[in-house]
Amino acid sequence: MLEHPLKIYEELDPKLLDLINKTRDLALADGALPKKTKLLIAMVLDAVQGTSDGVQSLARLAIKEGATKEEIAEALRVAQYICGVGCVYTAATALKEILK
Numbered sequence: 245m246l247e248h249p250l251k252i253y254e255e256l257d258p259k260l261l262d263l264i265n266k267t268r269d270l271a272l273a274d275g276a277l278p279k280k281t282k283l284l285i286a287m288v289l290d291a292v293q294g295t296s297d298g299v300q301s302l303a304r305l306a307i308k309e310g311a312t313k314e315e316i317a318e319a320l321r322v323a324q325y326i327c328g329v330g331c332v333y334t335a336a337t338a339l340k341e342i343l344k
Contacts, residue, residue, distance in 0.1 A: 249297070250264065271286075272286070278309075279309050280306055280309035280310050280311050280315075283302050283305050283306035283309055283311065284302075284306050284311060284315060284316065284319040285319070286298075286302050287299055287302035287303050287306060287316070287319065287335075288319050288320060288322065288323040288331070290302060290334075291320065291323055291331035291332070291334045291335040291338075292323055292327045292330075292331045292334075294330070294331075294334050295334070296334050296335075296337045296338035297338070298338075299334060299335050299338035299339065300338040300339065300341070300342060303316055303338065303339055303342055303343075304342060307342070313343050316339070316343070320332060320335050323335075
C-alpha cells in the first residue's frame with residue numbers, strides 16, 4: 245500500500261495534521277448519514293476532482309464499512325449525471341483493482 249499522502253506533515257507541521265485528522269473524523273462520523281454513505285460521497289467528490297488515488301482509498305474504506313459494488317456504481321451514476329463522464333473515467337482507473 246502507498247504511503248499516506250500527508251505523512252510528511254508528521255514532522256513538517258504536526259498541528260496541521262492533527263487538525264486535518266480531527267476534521268476528517270468529524271466529517272465521516274456516523275450521524276444523520278451513516279459513515280458508509282459519507283465515504284461514498286467523499287469518493288464521488290474525489291472522482292469529480294480527478295483524484296484516482298483518493299477514489300481508491302475511499303472506496304476501500306467504504307467497502308470496509310459495508311458498501312457494495314452496486315452502491316459504489318450508483319454513487320458514480322449520480323456524479324456522472326451532475327458532473328459529467330470525466331469522473332467516471334477517473335473512478336474506472338481507481339476501481340479496476342478493487343472491484344475485480
